[in-house]
Amino acid sequence: MAYTQPHPRLSVVSNSSHSSVDHLSPTTTSRFSLPSVPSLHSSITTTKPGPNRPNIYDRPLNKTRSAEVSASAFAFLFSEVVQYTQKRVSGINDLERQLNTLGYRLGTRALELMVWRAEGSSKAPKRELKLLSVLMMVHTQVWKAVFGKGADALERSVENPDEYMIIDNDPLIERHISVPRDMSQLSCSSFTAGIVEAVLDGLSFPARVTSHNTPTVQYPNRTTILIKLEKSVLEREELLK
């Protein structure tokens, strides 16, 4: 294939202003859609997997259980994610939604893998049925699996019985992000909100999850993940009592 234009993967930073138009269209992005990247297909067809290429099915899932990703590598990657997304959206709300979508994709996988590691060797693997135990699981296990430490608090809203809040005093993903003043509404933890949404969705507790900055003097990065559960969940919970 002859490159009539510069390699698309290299051009992200330089000429994204005109190439981003076809990726943009926020109305058509569904949660599971992938933007069409022509270069990807051509590279797949040219590099056929050899017979000795390692296969995910041959790898034990517990191999990387205690492995950790370098924080600076992650910070760099995440900053690129935010920049990439920002170029393709039309506002803060849109940006948060896109980050949420990306987090969702991660969350579905994190959930399966996390539970497999916990229950995969057990004789009778268990599922969580109660709302409170699911929220506790998100608060401790999911946070531990994704960020290496538990979240700081889990609260229930006083005004609305269908709202719960998970509070992180110093979210790992925002540690190296300083949001410009004119975008002070933006919370990059929308990514985390997406993860939480995927986990709750997977365990059949559908909810709308958003993230909000709630700084205190002691913790300027303090973030609240707001979980607004769907009506059906609360109704089912009533029945189970």
Add this chain to the structure above:
Amino acid sequence: MSHHLFVLSPSDTPLYSLTHQSAKPVPSVTSPLASNLPTWSTSAFAGTLTALSGASSATQHTSGGAVRVGGGQDRHVIQMIANAGLDVIEEVMHREPTMYLKSVDKFNEWTVSAFITPGNTKFVLLHEGKNDEGIRAFFMEVWELYVKTMLNPFQTAHTVIRSGVFDSRVRASARKHL
């Protein structure tokens, strides 16, 4: 003895299916209703009708001498039984706190067992006879393979599983446990 495995997405769309013929012998099931039934062989729905009436193990001999398997083995009947089992599974899964739901439903000679992954993907297995421990081990291996499949960034909970390796691993596991 045959087994039928269906992997269903959280929205109940089929992602993968497998029919496995096990070498183990079929337990003989006799249905009194079966012998009293007329032969429906001319009807296109013969299989469905015989299956619904309980004529499960009645193997019909066609004129050519080839053995046609009984109505309960027809593909569309199998799918219907699996789908009917989903209703029961949905009910049970909100009550039972386990992933492996054994023998949730029975239809003629078929027993329906299921496995619900944390992400709400369902493995539905139609089997004859009782083999709780083997099925549990089989489901656990399929789950591991499924988790590995899900880790592929191009795979979502709603995309059909087309991996050849997945298929051969599931088959190997079925040979081992079923």
